[in-house]
Amino acid sequence: MLFMNEFLEEHWDDMRTFLQKVSNPDSELEMARFDGYVDLPLRLAVLHSLLVDIISPMKLETINNLQPLPSILNQITEHLSPGVPQMRLQQQVQPTEQVPSAPAHRPTPWTRQGQTRKQVARAQSVPASERHHRHPLKRQTSTTELTDTSKPMNISSPDQNMTVKPAPAPVPWIIEQHQINHVQEETSLLDKHAQELSELRLGVEQVTDRELEMAKRLEDFIIVSQEQQTQLQAELQELRSVLALREEQLASATFRLGVIEEEREEDERKLSVALAAAERMNVLEEQFAGLLKDMQQLNTAHGDSLRTS
DSSP: OHHHHHHHHHTHHHHHHHHHHHHOTTOOOOGGGGTTTTTHHHHHHHHHHHHHHHHTTSOHHHHHHTTTHHHHHHHHHHHHOTTSOOOOOSSOOOTTSOOTTSOOOOOOTTSOTTOOOOOOOOSSOOOGGGOOSSSOOOOOOOOOOOSOSSSOOOOOOOOTTSOOOOOOOOOTTOOOHHHHHHHHHHHHHHHHHHHHHHHHHHHHHHHHHHHHHHHHHHHHHHHHHHHHHHHHHHHHHHHHHHHHHHHHHHHHHHHHHHHHHHHHHHHHHHHHHHHHHHHHHHHHHHHHHHHHHHHHHHHHHHHHHHHHO
């Protein structure tokens, strides 16, 4: 109501013309002339649909605690679309009855003096692109019957000297703009956190897959390394056996070489002795030959002496 009051005070001249056009059943509205104002019924209809959608799934006890809002919404639904099902209440109020706890209608500054208040339906229906799927709104024309349509309506400007009443206490079904912004921020943060969480989960899954793949590769590498190590150990054992055999053969060859060296030394010693003996034999043979020669000479000389004697 405070929003509507401020809106009417700010755009009073245009709204007065608009209300005069709407109240006249013989006039044809040119929507282009009232661009920006004719969507007020649309906003109210959307607000009604949103409230119905929010309150309908609630528990019966919670709906009863929100009275008289559910009853008012049911009455609006009954007037707009009689065939649409209404919200269930603990004590269903008949459409013809007035809700006891509903606020009494106050006379507005543009109400004509002495005129009986009558129900006026919306002059502009909700556009087809904005119709709610649960509560379709149909185009309706004004049903107000004016006794004198030739005279302009006596619509007075809002009294600026009226005492502004303090804002009413908040009720459960009214959500302040800062609360809506806070809820939207929390929702965006939750969506952002959910997206980050999904990205983290995807990253964790990728890291887990990589870890599993690396673990499998490591296991295969360990198996191959163990097989290669076993093969190398077998080859090393074989080489050690061959080395031991070669060392044994080398020791035997070394021993035989020592024996051969000793035999060679013995042979050299014997050879030296034999050479010395051969030299002595040669000397003795030379001496013997000399003696034989001397003996021949002596024999020759003795024979000559004998012949001469």
